[in-house]
Amino acid sequence: MSARLLKHGAPSPVLVTAIREAALTGLLVVVLAVPFLGLKIENAGNGLLLETRWPAAFIAVGLAMGGRVLLVLGREWWHRPAVFDRFPGTVFLSERPLxxxxxxxxxxxxxxxxxxxxxxxxxxxxxxxxxxxxxxxxxxxxxxxxxxxxxxxxxxxxxxxxxxxxxxxxxxxxxxxxxxxxxxxxxxxxxxxxxxxxxxxxxxxxxxxxxxxxxxxxxxxxxxxxxxxxxxxxxxxxSFFGLPFGVAVEGGPVTFSAFFGIAHDPLHRxxxxxxxxxxxxxxxxxxxxxxxxxxxxxxxxxxxxxxxxxxxxxxxxxxxxxxxxxxxxxxxxxxxxxxxxxxxxxxxxxxxxxxxxxxxxxxxxxxxxxxxxxxxxxxxxxxxxxxxxxxxxxxxxxxxxxxxxxxxxRPQGLLSHRAPTLRLSPGPAPPH
Amino acid sequence: MQITDQTPSTPPLLEVEHVSMRFGGLVAINDLSFTATARRITAIIGPNGAGKTTLFNCLTGFYRPGVGRMTLHHPVRGPVRLERLEGFRVAREAGVARTFQNIRLFPRMSVLENLIVAQHHVLMRASVCTIAGLLGLSRYRRAEAHAVGKARHWLERVGLVAHADREAGTLPYGDQRRLEIARALCTDPLLLCLDEPAAGLDPRESQDLNRLLRSLRAEGVTILLIEHDMSVVMEISDKVVVLDHGQKIAVGPPAAIRTNPAVIRAYLGEEEDEPLPPEITGAIGEEGKAHG
CATH class of the missing domain: 1.10.3470 (ABC transporter involved in vitamin B12 uptake, BtuC)
Structure with a gap:
């Protein structure tokens, strides 16, 4: 939704968009942070005690809003309309680099x-x-x-x-x-x-x-x-094709290290x-x-x-x-x-x-x-x-x-490209 | 073209006798008998819900009819009773291939791969249960080259050779229809059952389809065709079987079907028994008599 605002909305300067999105983000984080971070239930021997940690909630809200502003500004700077658009749905990596x-x-x-x-x-x-x-x-x-x-x-x-x-x-x-x-x-x-x-x-x-x-x-x-x-x-x-990896023992089987004439090292195994x-x-x-x-x-x-x-x-x-x-x-x-x-x-x-x-x-x-x-x-x-x-x-x-x-x-997975198992014409894949 | 099943030189390839198929209380096909002449195009028409697709599903092993016989006169194996074959064996052992009303391709596989999968049995035999294939023996590679050759042949025939390496699901609708027909042809069918192949095609594509079906007939493929597009039916079929509510109401050459009153009634709706007001009866009296 935010991407659409930026693309098609009224001619709003970046800063306005940034503030608006940051406000929305802040609101969301307030809803989440108050119960999750702001309130804490302590077990106080004979009952439960409600403790408050407002500074932590404030910090979370601040971080999220600041992050959102940076994200909006960074997006503008990259000349990218939306973060999500940077990952096309079809071919991520072509076959050759893969x-x-x-x-x-x-x-x-x-x-x-x-x-x-x-x-x-x-x-x-x-x-x-x-x-x-x-x-x-x-x-x-x-x-x-x-x-x-x-x-x-x-x-x-x-x-x-x-x-x-x-x-x-x-x-x-x-x-x-x-x-x-x-x-x-x-x-x-x-x-x-x-x-x-x-x-x-x-x-x-x-x-x-x-x-x-x-x-x-x-x-x-x-x-x-x-x-x-x-x-x-x-x-x-x-065993290493019949040669055990243990320490060589007198009268025991020939070990890997003994066979190859090297010092015993547990790393070998x-x-x-x-x-x-x-x-x-x-x-x-x-x-x-x-x-x-x-x-x-x-x-x-x-x-x-x-x-x-x-x-x-x-x-x-x-x-x-x-x-x-x-x-x-x-x-x-x-x-x-x-x-x-x-x-x-x-x-x-x-x-x-x-x-x-x-x-x-x-x-x-x-x-x-x-x-x-x-x-x-x-x-x-x-x-x-x-x-x-x-x-x-x-x-x-x-x-x-x-x-x-x-x-x-990437709902289709990180690498979802499927190459045909055989081709009629040699050469690179036609554009999908 | 005036070819009926009485023509002595062309024996029936498919004989359907007294087939009935019911789903619970619903009778989808009721005591249906007809024949499909070898090397001819037999069209099956009828209003929606007449039982056309159900008939195809019976013929191709998806349903087993409760009553009746469906015999395919195989030139090598002799008569094959379709209703006795396990579903997936119909294509292999009787040589009956089909397409679907709602296209069923393998959308994420390439066009060529779709056609290669259709030749599974030949390739499976050549790969000796995968072992010769795993070892990359020349016998398997030859078989694969042959399969690719056959696929290329049918792609050329339906005009898709340029798209052979594309993902089948990305083709336009008309191309997907033709690809499905090409895939069915890769199984070397004796009887090709096409379920509404012209649906959604524009007039030019529809003409191309007519040409293709005619040339297939000339090469000896027997075609069973479900179609709503009357221009296709009238132009290319040799015989038309008309179904309504699971019953055969008419059979004959297209020209005769066109004027058959029972068929017209089935398509345009039956005149109700309910008496109409006299002023209306009077107004349409002339027409009503003509239908008689």
Whole structure:
């Protein structure tokens, strides 16, 4: 509304506009600040005490009004009619810079352990990559096939517990369990897929949400198998193709450091895990990019666009949906077994609904179907909160503010450009 | 053109016998029988709510009629009973393709991709359940090149080749209609069911559509057409089936349909049984007798 005033209103000098908008803003902030900042309820032993903090409310109102004046003046200075107009609705980044961005990101990821050889940075990067991989996996289900899945973390849990249980009861190694975890998760994906074949949109979301909770509740309560909420600890760490990372012991197995004749360093394992998840995540990405160009990938997208038209063209929605669920779940399973191997400990707590919500937020924020968008969004949602750990009280606030901002400016996600999977004519895309 | 289903050289491709479809108490189609001759254009007309689209939905596997038989005489597979096929198999196994009254494209995919999705089965077979495709084997690449070639052919035919790499949803309305027809043609249909293809087209586009449908007929595609635009119906159809309230009220060549009193009644409204005041009856008496 304010933008319109500035553009089409009576010939008002900037200052008048600024004052008018500042007054409106001030009014709004007064309404918000009086109850939120101005009044505070204290627990005074035998009752509640109402405390007033008027200075804080005044400061908030002043800041908001001053900010609004600066915003209006700054807008004029930029010769931009409105802040919102600066983000066009269609193409944000063309393909070429996006491709360059991707390559730069991969290079950076490859050399990160050399650039930042400290445990904290590599651990954070590993966590980021787990979420990137989960985001890429969910992108197949939500972004490509258009099936809103709120219980994706269930497959992550299946993968993690597959490795934990197989190693606990059968002493299987990580490298054997990794593909098994992927297969088991895919199987659960199909298992979930069958009952929800007829459901779409909101109904599908609710059932998948329920499925996620079922898995978590089963893991919590099946004490004899899963040790319930205590979780499973002492999960063996993955070896470097048979070479363990521990300190060399007399008579023990040949360790990684001993084999290569270097000094033992606990960082070796951290770096190895980092590269392992990097390979898994990039594999997921390569698979998705490739399968998008194959009939099954196009069928997923066609199903997202119009299921009725798919049926009329002879595409079988059942197999298309099940394959999307299965393949999406498989990647979550792989990520899950990596997670179990990295932590050495799994408990149902790690697979709460919040995790599903974060993964879905990564996909939606990134721009449904955009692979690069997932990385950017995962960075925003996983690494930034890590950096702002000092402002821990404000984390959720910033999280919410970021989500609101994206929904206002980029409702289609940060990177929503979709490149056709094949072209009739070579050369740049025609203007949309 | 005076071609009726009695012409011996052209056997019926589609035989609909005693089909009824009801939704609860509503009878959408009541004991409907007709045939569609191979390599001919059969138009289905009728007032709104006559059951035309319901008939299409039955033929293309979206509804299963309660009673009746729908037989497609496939040149290779022999007679195929459409009502026995699972919905999505109709396109593949009987060669029946359709378009929709409210266009149903894949709007965020490119024009070309829309046509490639229509060739899903050929490509899926060539990609050997995705594995050969993942490995990038030449067999799959050849199949894809062939599919692109077919898509290009139909894009040229409907005049959209210049827009092949555009997002389908950004095309103007008339182009979207033609793209939907091209997409249906990419499935190599024996029977093409078009649900109001001329709706919303300007006269020039409508003429282009007539030309396209005529050339398709010449190439051996059998067309079943729902249309309200009488200029299209009268100009290109070989046979017209008229429905009203789910019942067939007339069938025949367009010229005969144009003068059929039952059809005129269905479209212009029935004369009510209620007796009119004598002064009015007297005034319209001449006209009333003419309709007889």
């Amino acid at each position: 491709w360059g961005l991707g390559m730069a990101g991969i290079l950076l990821a490859l050399f990160l352990p050399l650039l930042l050889p400290n445990r904290y940075a590599i651990d954070t990067a590993t966590t980021l990559l787990i979420y990137v991989m989960l985001g890429w996996g969910l992108n197949i289900v939500v972004g490509l096939a258009g099936l809103l899945d709120l219980g994706y973390v269930a497959f992550y849990a299946v993968g993690a517990y597959s490795y934990a249980l197989l190693s606990l009861y059968f002493d299987y190694s990580f490298w054997l369990c990794l593909p098994l975890a992927g297969l088991l998760a895919a199987l659960f994906g199909i298992l979930l897929g069958f009952p929800v074949l007829r459901l779409r949109g909101d109904y599908l979301a609710i059932v998948t949400l329920g499925f996620g909770e079922i898995i978590r509740v089963v893991l919590t309560n099946w004490n004899t198998l899963t040790h319930g909420s205590q979780g499973i600890s002492g999960i063996p760490r993955p 951290v770096i190895f895990l980092y590269y392992l998840i990097l390979v898994l995540a990039l594999g997921t990405n390569a698979f998705t990019l490739r399968i998008r160009r194959l009939p099954i990938g196009r069928a997923w997208e066609a199903l997202r666009e119009d299921e009725t038209a798919c049926r009329a063209l002879g595409l079988d929605p059942t197999t298309i949906k099940l394959s999307a669920f299965a393949i999406g779940a498989m990647f979550a399973g792989l990520a899950g077994s990596f997670f179990a191997a990295r932590q050495g400990f799994v408990s149902p707590e790690s697979f709460a609904f919040l995790e599903s919500a974060i993964i879905l937020a990564i996909v939606v924020l990134g721009g449904m179907g955009s692979q690069t968008g997932v990385v950017v969004a995962a960075f925003v949602l996983v690494v930034l909160p890590e950096w702002f750990r000092d402002f821990v009280e404000y984390r959720m606030f910033l999280f919410g503010a970021a989500m609101v901002a994206v929904m206002l400016w």
